[in-house]
Amino acid sequence: MAAAPRRRVRRGxxxxxxxxxxxDLTFEIRTGFFGPGDRLPSESELAKAYGVHRHTVRVALARLADEGLVVARQGKGVFVAxxxxxYAVTRESKxxxxxxxxxARPDGKLLRSSRRTATAELAALLAIAPGSELLVLESLRRAGPGVSxxxxxxxxxxxxxxxxxxxxRLRSYTPALAELGHPEFFRTRTWIDGRLPRADEARALAVASDTPVMVMSYVDAGRDGAPILFGSAVVPAGRLRFRVDSP
Incomplete structure (x- = not known):
């Protein structure tokens, strides 16, 4: 790491x-003085270096957290996020x-399988009759450390x-769909929302119940254009960045 920067404030x-x-801290993070996972100096250390009250430092750190640049870990300190x-959202997204x-190797784990009756909304998305029997699968899928x-x-x-x-058995939907006669499929619609996790989601993703999550919902269709599934992927905020390219 480079030499520690001189810290001072310009009063008046x-x-x-x-x-x-x-x-100052944003510049140090953006330029790599502090890298991902690095611990920032403590509130008291920064307050002493700048010659200010700890509350002033606390406000600055809170703003960095709001911007997603740092995360606070109770009893351990503040770390660079x-x-x-x-994740590119495209017609071919898989x-x-x-x-x-x-x-990463396919690492899907089936958590729950249930049957439900299609609501009017789901029936319209899947191009089936309302009241049709649905198969709903819940799974945890990992694509590497910290990406679930x-x-x-x-x-x-x-x-x-x-x-x-x-x-x-296959731990991935792509080969599973191929076995059932759908080796090719593509995305036709995508929605991205934010909310707090449900209890089962928070437990499986190992996050606190007040950690915001991003939800990407979508419809995939077979090569004939007919819808084959409606899906939703729930990801803790800050783990994935969804990129949507304009056509």
């Missing part, structure tokens, strides 16, 4: 002192290819009976 200027500290892995890009998703996949049971056992 229109920029608040806490903002000056935030700018790890840079999120980028988690299996994302795993390959990160040099709690996934929901919804299929018409009449067409995809056995997809749960195929996924359990």
């Amino acid at each position: 200027e229109p920029i608040p002192v806490w903002r000056q500290i935030e700018i 790890r840079r999120p892995v980028e 988690w299996s290819e994302f795993e390959q890009r990160l040099a 998703a709690y996934c929901y996949h919804v299929f018409e049971h009449a067409r995809f009976a056995g997809i749960d056992e195929a996924f359990r």
Whole structure:
């Protein structure tokens, strides 16, 4: 690591002192003086270095946390956040290819399989009759250290009976769908939302119940254009960065 920077604030200027500290630390993080996972100096160390009250430093660190640059770990300190892995949302998006890009082997784990009745909304998305029987699979999928998703996949049971056992055995939906006669499929719609995790999601993803998550929901269709599944991937905020390219 390079030599420690000189820390000082310019009093009497229109920029608040806490903002000056935030700018300094942001620059040090952006330029690599502090890298992902590095621990920042403590509040008391920064307060002493800048000659300010600890509360002023606390405000600056809180702003860095709001911007996603740092994370606070109780009893351990404040650390530079790890840079999120980028996931491109395209017509060809597949988690299996994302795993390959990160040099990870298929590592899907089936958590739950259940049957439900299609609501009008789900029926419209899957182009089936309302009231049709659905097969709903919940799984945990990993693509490398710190990159996990709690996934929901919804299929018409009449067409995809056995997809749960195929996924359990193959640990990936791409080969499982190929076994059931759908070697090629593509994305037709994508929605990205944010919320807090449900209890099962938080437990499986090993995050606190108040940790925000991002939810990518989508519809995949077979090569004939007919919908084959509705899915949702729940990912802790800051772990993935979704990139949507304009056509």
